[in-house]
Amino acid sequence: MIQATAGLPEGVDLRNTVLILGGVFLVTVVLRALPFAAMRFFRESALVAWLGIAMPVGVMVVLVMFTLVSSSDRPGGVGAALIAVAVTVALHLWKRSATWSILLGTALYVVLVNWV
Template identity: 55%
Template sequence: MPDTTYIFGAVATMAIVTFALRAIPFAVLKPLRSSALVAYLGIYMPAGIMLILVMYSLKNVSVTGPSHGIPELVAVAVTAGIHLWRKNAVLSIVVGTALYVGMVNTVFA
């Protein structure tokens, strides 16, 4: 069994590292609030990330398959349309996903 001093040292080291990992983001956050780069990324990153996610989701869609990519195309169009109309990401994602799952399991089954 390890020595008591060793155990207390290990626990103290873990506590210090855990506290530091939790505190560092708050210490770094204040200078970043006034950064022009962070403001720029805050404006343009969400659209870029969504575009990357859509492209990744559609990379294996086969237009020569039985459904010819129709469920995917319709679901993406409906998701984009609802998002542009209501400006609600959760609503557009839920409706687009439900439409896709419904089409794949009923219309194109």
């Protein structure tokens, strides 16, 4: 067997490292593919249809609340977060495009926090 260290620390075996990483890779692929494979059983489900409508709004509310609560100790503070939220809401009401309003609102928040 080849005794390649491959830059690993002393005492770490290359074979065991490859086996562990292979297992992690396999579990990750299966866990990511499982929802898509299971979806065919839930296509007609009223619960899944409702979750498809309610979850994006719920996730956005959680993200906005997290940003507002955690921004008090960051540069720009709550003011930067409130300005970015107001611009995001205004853009969404004006253009009715979630993609553009979230993208431009996030970009504005990044600019306000980092450069103002």
